[in-house]
Amino acid sequence: MARIKPGKNTTRKELITRKAATLFKSKGYAVASMRDLAESIGVEAPSLYNHIGSKSEILRSICFTVAGSFTSHLEQTLQGTDPILHKVAAIIRFHIGMMLNDFDAVYVSNHDWKHLDEPYLSDFLNQRREYERKFVQLIQEGARRGEIKDTDPYVVVLTILSAVRGLEFWQHHKKNISTDNLENNMVDHLLNGIAK
Amino acid sequence: MARIKPGKNTTRKELITRKAATLFKSKGYAVASMRDLAESIGVEAPSLYNHIGSKSEILRSICFTVAGSFTSHLEQTLQGTDPILHKVAAIIRFHIGMMLNDFDAVYVSNHDWKHLDEPYLSDFLNQRREYERKFVQLIQEGARRGEIKDTDPYVVVLTILSAVRGLEFWQHHKKNISTDNLENNMVDHLLNGIAK
Numbered sequence: 001m002a003r004i005k006p007g008k009n010t011t012r013k014e015l016i017t018r019k020a021a022t023l024f025k026s027k028g029y030a031v032a033s034m035r036d037l038a039e040s041i042g043v044e045a046p047s048l049y050n051h052i053g054s055k056s057e058i059l060r061s062i063c064f065t066v067a068g069s070f071t072s073h074l075e076q077t078l079q080g081t082d083p084i085l086h087k088v089a090a091i092i093r094f095h096i097g098m099m100l101n102d103f104d105a106v107y108v109s110n111h112d113w114k115h116l117d118e119p120y121l122s123d124f125l126n127q128r129r130e131y132e133r134k135f136v137q138l139i140q141e142g143a144r145r146g147e148i149k150d151t152d153p154y155v156v157v158l159t160i161l162s163a164v165r166g167l168e169f170w171q172h173h174k175k176n177i178s179t180d181n182l183e184n185n186m187v188d189h190l191l192n193g194i195a196k
Numbered sequence: 197m198a199r200i201k202p203g204k205n206t207t208r209k210e211l212i213t214r215k216a217a218t219l220f221k222s223k224g225y226a227v228a229s230m231r232d233l234a235e236s237i238g239v240e241a242p243s244l245y246n247h248i249g250s251k252s253e254i255l256r257s258i259c260f261t262v263a264g265s266f267t268s269h270l271e272q273t274l275q276g277t278d279p280i281l282h283k284v285a286a287i288i289r290f291h292i293g294m295m296l297n298d299f300d301a302v303y304v305s306n307h308d309w310k311h312l313d314e315p316y317l318s319d320f321l322n323q324r325r326e327y328e329r330k331f332v333q334l335i336q337e338g339a340r341r342g343e344i345k346d347t348d349p350y351v352v353v354l355t356i357l358s359a360v361r362g363l364e365f366w367q368h369h370k371k372n373i374s375t376d377n378l379e380n381n382m383v384d385h386l387l388n389g390i391a392k
Contacts, residue, residue, distance in 0.1 A: 177351070
């Protein structure tokens with residue numbers, strides 16, 4: 001029976017989670033089985049259970065790892081003394097980076113959180129709400145300081161988060177543009193608009 | 197057996213399609229049955245078949261009605277002599293209006309087109325690609341005329357279409373803001389940015 005071989009700096013559990021994100025994204029969480037997962041890793045199903053308890057445990061791991069990355073980046077960004085617009089730019093860049101570099105996990109977290117069991121579901125939704133609330137506060141602070149236009153902060157946050165999430169569709173196109181260019185253009189659009 | 201009673205100016209088929217969009221959105225196209233649909237309209241399943249052939253016929257009707265609305269609005273907008281930025285604003289406003297006023301149908305069209313049968317699937321995807329291509333051309337024309345910044349036109353179109361599509365998530369929030377305000381803020385953000 002083949003053993004689960006992670007690369008350098010990757011634990012077995014991380015390897016399984018990464019493969020699972022790819023599988024859930026392509027096949028759909030509800031339909032994908034532990035047997036499919038074992039197959040995609042190249043091991044027998046029983047050996048998976050030495051490392052991970054269940055499919056729902058893997059989903060939890062994916063969703064909370066992604067949510068944790070976003071939350072800790074936000075906390076760190078909010079603490080700095082940069083101008084508010086720089087902070088907003090950093091948040092947008094982080095979202096784009098996550099979409100481009102950790103796409104499968106972010107996709108599963110965005111689509112399959114609905115399948116989390118309680119109390120994890122409520123916990124996950126609370127984390128998302130808190131994230132949005134703090135982002136809205138940052139926009140409000142920017143408006144107070146005169147760095148950001150006096151506009152509805154919820155709409156600003158919705159527009160930004162929707163735009164970066166839309167990179168999901170970008171993956172289908174794979175237009176001929178470097179990721180740096182993509183990132184710079186999108187950040188500039190969302191901060192400064194397109195009107196000349 | 198109850199008869200299908202449409203309102204004024206609504207055909208029976210339109211009524212069925214509207215009810216189906218709401219059902220598909222809430223229950224999922226794959227899971228929703230013609231029996232569920234009959235129940236949501238308040239008639240027996242057989243009387244549905246007097247008006248519509250199958251579930252997939254309804255899905256086609258929803259997807260192509262939505263796609264047709266977007267395409268004909270775009271064609272009309274492109275023909276005018278307005279400044280390019282006005283045209284872009286009109287397109288954004290139309291998308292927001294569709295999301296707010298015809299949400300269930302747009303949602304189903306955005307999510308369930310995957311379930312279309314051939315040749316409808318290819319036709320639908322072609323319509324979407326054509327729409328994006330013409331929108332990209334409009335942005336390029338704006339840059340040529342010096343009305344729009346010299347930026348990557350695909351990224352601009354992706355950012356705009358993703359932002360308006362994100363109104364899908366807005367429905368969950370129902371924040372205390374008028375639809376006019378929402379529309380004006382989002383259009384201003386996408387054209388002129390948020391930086392002061």
